[in-house]
Amino acid sequence: MSADLVRAAQGGDTMAMNDLLSELTPYLGRICGPIALDNGPDAVQEALIAIFRNLGSLRDPRALHGWARAIAVREAVRIARRRHQAVELTELPSRQDVESAVNIRDVLKRLSAEHRAVLVLRDLEGLPEDEAARLLRVPEGTVKSRLHRARRSFRNAWRS
Amino acid sequence: MDPVRRLRVLASAISGACVVERVIPAPFEDIWSVVSALEEEFGTFEPDMRHLTVVSGHGSERLVVKARSRYGMRARFDVELCPGWCWMQSRFLIVGVAAVPVPGGTLVAQTGGVRVPGRAALVPVGVRTAGEKALARLEAKVTRR
Numbered sequence: 001m002s003a004d005l006v007r008a009a010q011g012g013d014t015m016a017m018n019d020l021l022s023e024l025t026p027y028l029g030r031i032c033g034p035i036a037l038d039n040g041p042d043a044v045q046e047a048l049i050a051i052f053r054n055l056g057s058l059r060d061p062r063a064l065h066g067w068a069r070a071i072a073v074r075e076a077v078r079i080a081r082r083r084h085q086a087v088e089l090t091e092l093p094s095r096q097d098v099e100s101a102v103n104i105r106d107v108l109k110r111l112s113a114e115h116r117a118v119l120v121l122r123d124l125e126g127l128p129e130d131e132a133a134r135l136l137r138v139p140e141g142t143v144k145s146r147l148h149r150a151r152r153s154f155r156n157a158w159r160s
Numbered sequence: 161m162d163p164v165r166r167l168r169v170l171a172s173a174i175s176g177a178c179v180v181e182r183v184i185p186a187p188f189e190d191i192w193s194v195v196s197a198l199e200e201e202f203g204t205f206e207p208d209m210r211h212l213t214v215v216s217g218h219g220s221e222r223l224v225v226k227a228r229s230r231y232g233m234r235a236r237f238d239v240e241l242c243p244g245w246c247w248m249q250s251r252f253l254i255v256g257v258a259a260v261p262v263p264g265g266t267l268v269a270q271t272g273g274v275r276v277p278g279r280a281a282l283v284p285v286g287v288r289t290a291g292e293k294a295l296a297r298l299e300a301k302v303t304r305r
Contacts, residue, residue: 012281021169044165
């Protein structure tokens, strides 16, 4: 993505905004989908609205992806929580529960939106723990514990 | 993200823009054959447009179009046109139309109006009325067929 395109969009060129939308949408879909699950399209829409409304505040166009990713993760968590889709993970799924899980989506549904967000940031986006913690506005230790729980539930699922 | 959602997003970033939506009880293909016929049909339902001529980009998704308004003014538009999506921008006007099949017909969304030159902003006067008029005309045209 060229910095010129971002600057043109910031300058009010709606054709450039349209092009930027085409570039960002698939990327945000990959972020929001695993976190907001069935509400993924709503999360993408809300994230894009927040991004485009605040595009003028982005000083360095090269930082667009990281900035957009942070907004998308927060929107996806917010929407997943609001829709009560997430079941707060107080205990890991039981062995029987995991055995009945048929795919990754089923396992993801058993995690809270916050746990799914940690998985996306660490395992899909490859962010270090401190960056993930800063983005999610939680202590680094919380990221570690959420990641540990989330990964453990996946390992159990694969072994079943 | 479907084209109607896309239109909502883009319009949200344009100060003064208003998105008007309507379910038209007709198949998507019937609706889009009218919307995408820029030279033959577009000016029959968009209130500010009369004649449109494609200057370049025939058959592609990116076009340059010359348009004449009902008041005789001329404008050069950059256009993106693909199934379910039409976005047009000139120095003084913005028009967007999106459509997606839904149960019972096609959800069509429209936005646009007089642009504040050089900015992502519309003069917020009559934009809702103009949009509603455009979709009512489009529905009448398609259902008359």
